[in-house]
Amino acid sequence: xxxxxxxxxxxxxxxxxxxxSSGKKEAEAYEIVEELRDHLTEAEKEGKDVNDIIGxxxxxxxxxxxxxxxxxxxxxxxxxxxxxFGTLSYLLLGDIIHxxxxxxxxxxxxxxxxxxxxxxxxxxxxxxxxxHQFDKRKEYVMIGIFGFLKISLFISVITLDQxxxxxxxxxxxxxxxxxxxxxxxxxxxxxxxxxxxxxxxIALILVTPEILVQILQLSEEASLITKSILxxxxxxxxxxxxxxxxxxxxxxxx
Amino acid sequence: MQxxxxxxxxxSSSQILKGILEGCLLSIIAKGETYGYEMIEKLDHYGFTMxxxxxxxxxxxxxxxxxxxxxxxxxxxxxxxxxKYYTITEGGREELEAFKLHWDAISSSVAELMKEEFHGNIDxxx
Numbered sequence: 001x002x003x004x005x006x007x008x009x010x011x012x013x014x015x016x017x018x019x020x021s022s023g024k025k026e027a028e029a030y031e032i033v034e035e036l037r038d039h040l041t042e043a044e045k046e047g048k049d050v051n052d053i054i055g056x057x058x059x060x061x062x063x064x065x066x067x068x069x070x071x072x073x074x075x076x077x078x079x080x081x082x083x084x085f086g087t088l089s090y091l092l093l094g095d096i097i098h099x100x101x102x103x104x105x106x107x108x109x110x111x112x113x114x115x116x117x118x119x120x121x122x123x124x125x126x127x128x129x130x131x132h133q134f135d136k137r138k139e140y141v142m143i144g145i146f147g148f149l150k151i152s153l154f155i156s157v158i159t160l161d162q163x164x165x166x167x168x169x170x171x172x173x174x175x176x177x178x179x180x181x182x183x184x185x186x187x188x189x190x191x192x193x194x195x196x197x198x199x200x201x202i203a204l205i206l207v208t209p210e211i212l213v214q215i216l217q218l219s220e221e222a223s224l225i226t227k228s229i230l231x232x233x234x235x236x237x238x239x240x241x242x243x244x245x246x247x248x249x250x251x252x253x254x
Numbered sequence: 255m256q257x258x259x260x261x262x263x264x265x266s267s268s269q270i271l272k273g274i275l276e277g278c279l280l281s282i283i284a285k286g287e288t289y290g291y292e293m294i295e296k297l298d299h300y301g302f303t304m305x306x307x308x309x310x311x312x313x314x315x316x317x318x319x320x321x322x323x324x325x326x327x328x329x330x331x332x333x334x335x336x337x338k339y340y341t342i343t344e345g346g347r348e349e350l351e352a353f354k355l356h357w358d359a360i361s362s363s364v365a366e367l368m369k370e371e372f373h374g375n376i377d378x379x380x
Contacts, residue, residue, distance in 0.1 A: 031338070032311065034338070035290060035311065035338045037335070038289070038335065038337055039290050039311075053307045053308040055308065068315035068316045070319075
């Protein structure tokens with residue numbers, strides 16, 4: 001198996017990221033990246049450099065390629081829906097187990113708006129980092145800032161919700177059961193679609209301690225402490241396992 | 255050989271060359287199923303050294319979108335990843351015929367004009 005130089009790999013990675021965050025179809029982006037990988041492999045055998053192929057400005061080249069590919073509304077809308085329902089499902093599931101879901105008008109409007117703002121700025125960030133070659137550390141800092149943005153957006157919706165009285169929709173017991181079934185089937189459906197267990201595992205990690213403390217009928221304080229320890233402990237173990245497995249597979253492949 | 259335009263950009267990114275390059279790619283693909291790197295080797299062979307290798311891919315994307323070419327992924331006999339091959343379509347052949355007519359007209363006019371220019375210079379020197 002031929003390996004490309006780091007510079008070429010970095011370029012292909014950036015191109016892929018740029019095309020995906022510009023709303024191109026995943027399959028089409030993959031196709032052109034693989035085609036260029038083939039070309040670069042042949043070219044490097046003859047001692048050519050990636051800049052001999054794409055010219056002096058990777059940015060310009062990426063924009064040229066992107067211009068020839070159609071904007072894919074379907075992927076964008078499905079990604080947005082999955083993201084929106086995913087977040088809503090986590091919120092709802094917690095509420096339902098806690099004794100019943102209720103949503104205020106501010107939450108119903110606030111969360112989708114929050115998602116749109118967040119997703120738009122995230123794609124803008126991804127395109128920006130793809131076009132401009134940053135070192136890894138700067139990239140992590142920017143991703144960190146965006147994580148902070150998401151949290152502060154959430155906090156502002158919650159604060160706004162508490163500050164302003166808006167009509168509240170309270171689900172009936174039957175409504176709760178239906179909402180629970182809907183969110184659970186959403187998790188299963190999305191997991192099958194994305195072929196990953198991540199969402200189900202995180203939902204279980206968030207939900208199981210809640211059910212547990214209700215069964216044990218602990219006092220409010222005891223249940224809060226138990227829940228936090230269980231949730232953080234489980235999340236830590238889960239991400240630690242993933243990280244270890246990824247490192248192991250990297251060591252194996254290189 | 256690298257032509258430079260006034261703006262400092264190379265001719266490879268100019269509109270004229272894009273149109274010519276598209277016609278040449280069609281002609282190469284019409285000669286038989288081929289892939290990106292092979293097209294570059296053939297262009298090189300005919301002296302198209304002013305073409306940036308990567309610049310054929312945006313063109314190929316457009317030509318596929320316009321239905322002039324079709325692509326298929328094929329496993330290489332040596333194993334490894336698949337390679338993308340291009341074949342010409344009926345529409346592509348028509349486009350190629352149109353390009354040939356245009357090109358004949360343009361190139362003979364340019365050749366005629368340049369011939370006069372050449373003779374003119376000789377006349378002046380005498």
